[in-house]
Amino acid sequence: MSEWLFLLLPVAAVSGWWVAKRGDGGQGVPGPTSDPAFFRGLNYLLDEQPDKAIDIFVKLAEVNDETAEVHLALGSLFRRRGEVDRAIRIHQNLVSRPNLSKEERGYALFELGQDYMRAGLFDRAERMFRELMEMQLHRKRALEGLREIYQQEKDWARCLEVAEQLWLLTGESVGAESAQYHCELAEESLKAGNGQQAATHLSRAQAMDSDCIRATMLQARMAMSRGDSRATVALYHRLARQGSQFQPEILSELVDTYRRSGLEDELSELKRLYRAYPSPALAMTLTDVILDREGNEAAIAFLIEHITGQADLAGLERLLELYGPKLTDDAQTRAAFDATLAVVGHLRSRQPDHQCEHCGFVARRLHWQCPSCKYWGSIKPIQPEPIGNRAPAPPTAALPEPH
Ligand SMILES: [Zn+2]
Structure with missing residues (x-):
């Protein structure tokens, strides 16, 4: 679907309002919905010909x-064509009209x-969305606009206020993103x-999102x-x-903590953790x-077991x-081996x-908010694909709760 189709939503809504207004006793009022050219314009939008629609x-x-x-x-x-100044002039003229209805x-x-x-121009956008809230119109979209502004400005306290208002208005869960705002404030x-x-x-x-x-x-x-x-280990x-x-x-x-504290045996603790997670x-x-404590053969044996069933480059x-x-x-054995190692190293470096689970955006590092789709908590480290039918290993050891 083209993004132009989204444009039809407000246009269709306004047209519906116009028809309803005429039906409420406004018969005879001349308007664009009675003009076939208006629908020709809409058809051009559907046909993805925005320039003809604009004409x-x-x-x-x-x-x-x-x-x-x-x-x-x-x-x-x-605006969608990138001519924001023209869009602003048109909408400013509309807003300044004294005879405009509330809708x-x-x-x-x-x-x-x-x-x-x-x-x-976030301060001006904020004023528009605040006015809509006072008018009790388009409140969900106005709150979403305010949330986007405060996220851009990193005003996390206000993000929390808007998230709560959205929750009260829509009943939709905002726990995960509110937890992220608290984490931003904690940092x-x-x-x-x-x-x-x-x-x-x-x-x-954690009260907002226990996970x-x-x-x-x-x-x-x-x-x-x-x-x-x-507490660190827990x-x-x-x-x-x-x-x-x-x-x-x-x-x-974590490994530094093990080494410094002497609380646990580093090797057995890491092995236990690996078995579970x-x-x-x-x-x-x-x-x-393992290489340090048990030597080359033990490390090789562990790695063979590790990559059996998963394509971990x-x-x-x-x-x-x-x-x-x-x-x-x-x-020849040495040449074949070196070539193989070079190919594997190249593939791994690439x-x-x-990757974002929501939009597929690929990143070199962890972002808590996806730079592309703006979802929170959707970017995760990529895991190697399983080979054959092997499912990921289930946890095999019960681990203690943190204190
Ligand atoms: Zn994304």
């Missing part, structure tokens, strides 16, 4: 300057708000050195920085349980520890590197790290 609406607007719906359609078309004014304010958003508090306030925001995040991985991750980092090893286990694919984000810090990042870390590359010294000195 028709411009002529209609010249013939009858009072018709709001033609100006609304024209303004939207200009027409509502549509014009919303369109003008959209124009200002597109032009990056700001941490930067300002206010750990207590950060902890309060993280508790609120909020980001809140657990921040709590683990806070526990690490205050040297509370026991929070890491909770993180692995909530989303094992997120382990790479704080894995190296296997992930490629954990396999790489565990390989290094990083695991394969590491296996080949460890296996290299075991090869014979036969020149492999994306993270």
Whole structure:
């Protein structure tokens, strides 16, 4: 479906309003919906010929300057074609008309708000959406517009207010995004050195969304920085349980905690964690520890087991590197092996790290809000594909709850 079709929604709504107005005793009122040219314009939109539609609406607007719906359609078309200044002029003229009905004014304010958003004039867009809220018109779309503005401005406290209003208005869950706003506020508090306030925001995040991985991750980092090893390990286990694919984000810090604290045996603890929540990042870390403690053969055996059934290129590359010294000195064997390792290394370096589950956007690093579709929490580390019919291994060990 073309984006032009979306334009028909407000146009159709205005047309419906016009028909209803005529049916309510407005018979005989001349308007564009009685003009066949208006429907020709709509047909051009359906046929994805916006330029022809614009020509028709411009002529209609010249013939009858009072018709709001033609100006609304024209303004939207200009904005979608990137001519935001023209769209703003048309919608500003509409809004300034004293004889505009409440409904027409509502549509014009919303369109003008959209124009200002597109032009990056957020303060003006905010005024349009606030006025719509006061008029009790298009409240859901006005709140969504306000939410977008406050997200752009990183005004997380206001994002929380708008999310609550959206929830009251629509009944749709806003827990996951509200939890993210609290996490943003927690990060700001941490930067300002206010750990207590950060902890309060993280508790609120978890009250909003008990599966909020980001809140657990921040709590683990806070526990690490205050040297509370026991809480760090427990929070890491909770993180692995909530989303094992997120382990790479704080894995190296966890290993440091093991090493510094001496609380647990690093090797047996990592093995236990891997059995319960296997992930490629954990396999790489565990390989290094096995290599250090148990030697080359044990590390190779572990990696063979790890990549059996899953196309983990990083695991394969590491296996080949460890296996290299075991090869014979036969020149052709060595050449074939080096070529294989080079191909695997090339493929792995081109492999994306993270992907949005909602829109497919590929990223090199973890973003909590997708830069493309603006969804929260939808970007996740990419996991290797299973080979054959092997399903991902289920957790095999019960892990303790965090304190
Ligand atoms: Zn996305």
